Amino acid sequence: MKTGFRLAMTWLHDWSGLVIGWLAFAIALAGTLSVFRQEIGNWARPEASCCVTDSAAAGAAAVRWLSTHAAGSPAWYIRPADARSTTTSAFWTDPKAPDGYVLKWLDATTGSPDGLRQTLGGEFFYRLHFELQLPYPWGRVLSGSVAIAMLLALLTGIVAHRRIFADFFTFRPGKGQRSWLDAHNLLAVTALPFHLMIAFTGALTLSTLLMPWGALSAFGNDEAALARALNPAAIDRAATGKPAPLAPIRPILDEAQRRFQGGLVDIAIIHPGDAAAVITVTRAEDARVGTQAATLSFDGVSGRLLAAHDEHRPGLATYNLLYALHMAHFAQPMVRWIYFLSGLMLTAMIGTGLLLWTAKRARRVRERGFALVERLNLGFVGGTPIAFAAFFIANRLLPTDLSGRPAAEVHAVFWTWAFLIVFAIFREPAKAWRDLATTAAVACAAIPLLDELSGSWRADAVHVGVDLVAFAFAGAYAAAAMLAARGATKAGLQSTGRRWGTAA
Amino acid sequence: MKHSGIGLRYRAQVAARVAAALFGGYAVAALLAIACAWALPATRIDAVACGTIAALIVLPLIAMGCFWARSALRAWTGILLALGVLALIAFAAGWRP
Numbered sequence: 139m140k141t142g143f144r145l146a147m148t149w150l151h152d153w154s155g156l157v158i159g160w161l162a163f164a165i166a167l168a169g170t171l172s173v174f175r176q177e178i179g180n181w182a183r184p185e186a187s188c189c190v191t192d193s194a195a196a197g198a199a200a201v202r203w204l205s206t207h208a209a210g211s212p213a214w215y216i217r218p219a220d221a222r223s224t225t226t227s228a229f230w231t232d233p234k235a236p237d238g239y240v241l242k243w244l245d246a247t248t249g250s251p252d253g254l255r256q257t258l259g260g261e262f263f264y265r266l267h268f269e270l271q272l273p274y275p276w277g278r279v280l281s282g283s284v285a286i287a288m289l290l291a292l293l294t295g296i297v298a299h300r301r302i303f304a305d306f307f308t309f310r311p312g313k314g315q316r317s318w319l320d321a322h323n324l325l326a327v328t329a330l331p332f333h334l335m336i337a338f339t340g341a342l343t344l345s346t347l348l349m350p351w352g353a354l355s356a357f358g359n360d361e362a363a364l365a366r367a368l369n370p371a372a373i374d375r376a377a378t379g380k381p382a383p384l385a386p387i388r389p390i391l392d393e394a395q396r397r398f399q400g401g402l403v404d405i406a407i408i409h410p411g412d413a414a415a416v417i418t419v420t421r422a423e424d425a426r427v428g429t430q431a432a433t434l435s436f437d438g439v440s441g442r443l444l445a446a447h448d449e450h451r452p453g454l455a456t457y458n459l460l461y462a463l464h465m466a467h468f469a470q471p472m473v474r475w476i477y478f479l480s481g482l483m484l485t486a487m488i489g490t491g492l493l494l495w496t497a498k499r500a501r502r503v504r505e506r507g508f509a510l511v512e513r514l515n516l517g518f519v520g521g522t523p524i525a526f527a528a529f530f531i532a533n534r535l536l537p538t539d540l541s542g543r544p545a546a547e548v549h550a551v552f553w554t555w556a557f558l559i560v561f562a563i564f565r566e567p568a569k570a571w572r573d574l575a576t577t578a579a580v581a582c583a584a585i586p587l588l589d590e591l592s593g594s595w596r597a598d599a600v601h602v603g604v605d606l607v608a609f610a611f612a613g614a615y616a617a618a619a620m621l622a623a624r625g626a627t628k629a630g631l632q633s634t635g636r637r638w639g640t641a642a
Numbered sequence: 643m644k645h646s647g648i649g650l651r652y653r654a655q656v657a658a659r660v661a662a663a664l665f666g667g668y669a670v671a672a673l674l675a676i677a678c679a680w681a682l683p684a685t686r687i688d689a690v691a692c693g694t695i696a697a698l699i700v701l702p703l704i705a706m707g708c709f710w711a712r713s714a715l716r717a718w719t720g721i722l723l724a725l726g727v728l729a730l731i732a733f734a735a736g737w738r739p
Binding site: 143146147149150286287289290293294338341342345348349351352353355356357364367368451452453454456457460 | 672673675676679680686688690691692693694697698699701703705706709710732737739
């Protein structure tokens with residue numbers, strides 16, 4: 139019975155892992171980069187001057203610019219520049235825009251997008267992480283399902299690799315499948331609490347789509363009642379159609395900062411220019427765990443405080459805490475690096491798991507389906523990091539005044555990705571592995587070099603951080619390429635070891 | 643048990659378990675969310691939040707249970723039992739579908 143349980147869980151681990159592996163690998167890597175969403179944005183917009191300390195001033199500048207350039211819009215959402223982000227991001231609904239909205243990054247002092255290259259920056263990886271570049275809600279539903287399946291693969295993995303904790307100090311390099319297995323276990327155990335936490339909280343962030351039934355059963359289709367219950371300070375009122383000038387924004391933001399005793403994270407202005415305008419401000423989470431734990435709503439015309447809410451209700455506070463653990467907005471630089479490194483370990487664990495799936499079966503089955511899986515594994519594991527590097531490269535190579543620049547950068551990623559996967563399907567696996575590792579090394583090294591050549595480099599934490607990470611990856615891929623060329627990895631992929639019964 | 647021959651019977655068993663884990667598991671999790679939303683002694687929105695958290699925790703555990711069960715029939719029996727109990731709790735607490 140005991141072995142039966144383990145066999146069943148191994149089977150479930152192998153198959154759930156394979157089914158979600160490719161997507162999970164890309165989601166994990168994009169999520170890892172999203173830890174430094176603001177910093178990647180700063181790197182991608184080198185024209186912005188560094189280090190804003192007054193986010194209220196940045197918010198006010200953005201409101202001034204939007205008042206003339208987005209006057210007809212029904213709603214503006216502003217995230218002001220702060221100590222981490224050198225630019226303000228503004229999102230506004232616009233029925234005339236092709237997607238129904240406009241997203242722009244604005245200069246912190248002037249509030250205008252002029253002079254900044256338009257790019258999604260770190261927002262690209264953040265959005266890719268949970269929307270997968272698919273239309274709403276399908277991308278979110280898919281990534282949420284992957285998160286649940288990831289949790290399942292982790293739990294069954296603990297059972298399948300039964301000696302996972304005992305084997306922690308075992309690493310047998312250069313032994314083909316055994317080395318992949320040891321690496322897979324090592325990466326899993328080292329950050330297991332992180333892996334479990336991030337998979338579960340990841341599913342939770344999308345729970346309104348994945349598991350809406352509790353809320354639906356209690357509130358039915360009364361979305362307004364649900365919104366009121368979720369955030370009692372959110373004011374939902376219809377536009378009157380009577381124009382009225384927006385209240386001076388600076389005193390409102392100063393008042394919000396005084397009440398929050400800290401930074402602001404989001405400014406939402408509903409019906410700007412209308413007599414029913416509402417300005418809602420939420421608290422930044424620096425040093426505090428809890429997303430949108432405090433909200434203030436002001437009348438958009440008189441500037442009078444309409445409602446305030448500080449979240450202390452136990453169920454919602456727990457939900458917010460778990461949500462915040464995933465987003466890591468609260469994290470100080472040290473913790474952010476731990477998230478980043480743990481995320482890399484999760485990505486590598488998924489990658490080694492995929493390679494193991496083929497290594498384990500290489501001597502048993504040699505069908506066309508198997509060959510395709512083997513090659514697709516290589517294409518995704520080897521190709522995804524290169525495709526992501528292409529984003530950084532495109533950011534430096536494309537002309538800064540190119541129209542449709544943000545979309546062009548995204549196209550660079552997806553064309554690279556598609557090309558590399560097709561390449562891996564047609565290339566002999568051992569050679570494809572060497573070629574992909576070499577390309578990845580060159581692509582990663584190209585990022586800091588192009589930064590320097592384009593004259594964008596400067597001596598600050600963001601550029602030094604990007605340089606160090608890019609060169610570390612380039613070095614690791616160069617080493618992998620040399621190993622592959624010597625055939626060591628080839629042995630690993632085609633499994634030299636004895637016949638393999640079950641994992642662990 | 644799983645690796646012995648890939649006959650039609652075996653495939654049907656696996657398909658039935660996958661269906662139990664996917665659809666049955668999701669239904670149990672959804673009903674758990676509803677039962678919590680109605681039966682927990684808290685304000686409605688707090689109970690909804692707790693139920694949603696609980697539902698996402700049990701979802702992978704039910705999937706594991708469906709593959710642990712000695713047969714697909716037993717997996718489905720467990721799913722139906724859980725659905726019945728949860729529906730009863732939710733109904734007793736005032737939920738009307």
